[in-house]
Amino acid sequence: MECECCKKTKQRNEDELKSLLNRLSRIEGQVRGIRKMVENDAYCTDILIQVSAVNAALNAFKSEILANHIRTCVKDDIKNGGEETIEELVSTLQKIMK
Numbered sequence: 001m002e003c004e005c006c007k008k009t010k011q012r013n014e015d016e017l018k019s020l021l022n023r024l025s026r027i028e029g030q031v032r033g034i035r036k037m038v039e040n041d042a043y044c045t046d047i048l049i050q051v052s053a054v055n056a057a058l059n060a061f062k063s064e065i066l067a068n069h070i071r072t073c074v075k076d077d078i079k080n081g082g083e084e085t086i087e088e089l090v091s092t093l094q095k096i097m098k
Contacts, residue, residue, distance in 0.1 A: 016068060023061045030054045062096060 012020070034050050070089070077085035 010069075010073060012068075020061070020064065023057065023064070027054060027057045027061065030057060066096070 030050065031054060034047060034054065037047050037050060074085050074089055
């Protein structure tokens with residue numbers, strides 16, 4: 001899936017790709033579970049606890065992507081003289097920390 005705003009791409013090795021896709025599959029399952037809870041009139045606090053678990057899973061996914069980005073893309077760009085990468089990283093961090 002390609003978006004108009006994203007012009008850069010990132011080749012991921014097999015292990016990284018598998019890890020990310022596994023995390024996303026688990027998150028999808030959790031969200032489907034929440035939907036079923038809502039459909040089955042589950043108690044509010046039970047739903048909220050599951051939503052919190054999804055948020056934690058998404059934060060872990062975000063952390064994995066960010067760490068890998070810094071270790072690979074940012075490091076490589078800086079080595080190759082791409083100082084604008086630092087500003088891109090700062091801007092990204094500001095957006096994801098809101």
